[in-house]
Amino acid sequence: MLAVPTGRDVRAISATPAVAARFAADIDSGVLYGTPSLEDYIFGRLKISRAEALAVPAVKRARDLICGGIGQFPLILVGPDGKPVEWSLLSQPEAGVARSVSITRTVEDLLLSERAWWKTTHVGWHNRPAEVVRLDAETVTVQPKYVTYPEGTALVWPDVPGLIRIDSPNGGLLTASTAIKAYILLSRIALRAADGVPPVDWFEPADGADPIGIPEGDETQEEADARAIGELLDAWYAARQARITAYIPAALKYNRDGFDPEKLQLAEAREFAITEIARLTGIDAEDLSVSTTSRTYFNAQDRRRSRIEDVLGPYMTAIEGRLSLDDLTPHGYRVVFDTSSYLRLDDQAAASTDATLIGAKVLLPDEAREKRGLEPLGLPAPAPADRPELPAAAPADRPELPAVQEETSNA
Structure with missing residues (x-):
């Protein structure tokens, strides 16, 4: 807050008699320095943009871990027989854009804007989309409408031919995150402090001065005060x-x-905002460079599996489910992400697993070599291990039926 006494210029201020100040005003720091205030963010007067959100290091890091992580998984079309089928849409959705980049940007739309949009540009296999272009989620003009039924009201999206909508199971961060807005504000305050602008400052009359505005024409004293304070602030801002x-x-x-130098950086407040961002995205706070005092131990593979199940899984399932609908894939086909490379074991554990599967006749040696990119050896399947035969079960002792029952049966 800035309490500023009125005054048209230095001469007018100095010439006034020494009495108490007649006017004061509370000026928000955002007005004085041209930056948004906290209330602008809290009450939604300023909508956060994607560029502002990704400028926050914690959001950028969470985006890279979630969107980039899913983008590296290949998409596979599985037929009714359970075998993979080639489909150009999954190998390269957009012309001139790598598949991983297209999927990463699509997941980014789900993470930040709640839904992603594809526009079909070419139709091919089974009269299904063969090539698409990703639309900027903030520029799509298609809007849902509320439809009223006797049982209630539903939000229904119109069916636009060639337009593919992928909905996120979670809300978008751009509209649901106060933590991001708070971090942006804290960063602005720290940057202003680095430029020499204090977080709180104000003017007051010096001894022997009573700065007031001088009315001009038909101005009232209040109007003259307001004009004078505006001129003073404009000159100060310039x-x-x-x-x-x-x-x-x-x-x-x-x-x-x-503030002292430590407080000027607002380290504790910004670290708390980062922790809130970690809670919003599901990313471990330590992955966003926030130290935690206690945690449950996980090895690398367990952490990866946990991340897929808890963080990446909802977005992956949303994409798989949408691309598997009958308007995109023929009935009986389904689209899945291949996460085998992400969850692969270390060499010793993988070799032990292959040996167990080969010994159980679940896997052949050549199949295990094929997984490792090795040429098949043409070895026969291993003979089953010699196992001692189980003794034949002895017949259970059964009591003979009474003769009277036999007679009754014969009768």
């Missing part, structure tokens, strides 16, 4: 933009409530 320190008139006293 001087601050041109120089690090602005000139202070002799009739004014400048006050500032400064």
Whole structure:
């Protein structure tokens, strides 16, 4: 808050008699320095953009881990027989764009904007899409409508031919995250402090001065005060933009409530905002460079599996489910992500697993070599291990039926 006394110029301020100040105003720091205030973010007066969100290091890191992680998984079309089938849409959705980039950007739309949009540009296999172009989620003009039924109201999306909509199971971060907005504000405050702008400052009349506005024409005293304070602030703002320190008139006293260097960086507040972002995205806080005092131990593979199940899984399932619908794939086909390379074991564990599967006749040696990219040897399947035969089960002792029952049966 900035309490600023009125005054048209230095001469007018200095010439006034020494009485108490007649006017004061509370000026938001966002108005003074041209930056958004906290209330602008909290009450939604300023909508956060994708560029602003990705400028936050924690959001950028979470985006890379989630979207980039899913983008590296190949998409496979599985037929009714359980075998993979070639489909150009899954190998390269967009012309001139790598598949991993297209999927990464699609997941980014789901993460930030809640839904992603593809536009079909070519039709091929089974009269299904063979090539698409990803649309900017913020520019799509298709909007849902509320439809009323006797049982209630539903939000229904119109069916637009050639337009593929992929919905996120979670809300978009751009509209549901106060933590991102708070971090942006804290960063702005820290940057202003680095430029020499204090977080709180104000003017007050110097001893022996009573700065007020001088009415002109039909102006009232209140109108003159408002005009004078505006002129003063405009001159102060222009001087601050041109120089690090602005000139202070002799009739004014400048006050500032400064922070020490540690507080100026707002380290604790920004670290708390990062922790909130970690909770929003599901990413481990340590992956966003926030130290945690206690945690459950996981090895590398367990952490990867946990990340797929808890963080990546909802977005992957949404994409798999949408691409597997009958309007995109023939009935009986389904689209799945191949996560085998991401969850692969270390060499010793993989060799032990292959040996167990080969010994159980679940896997052939050549099949195990094929997984490792080796040429088949043409070896026969291993003979079953010699096992001692189980003794034949002895007949259970059964009591003979009474003769009277036999007679009754014969009768």
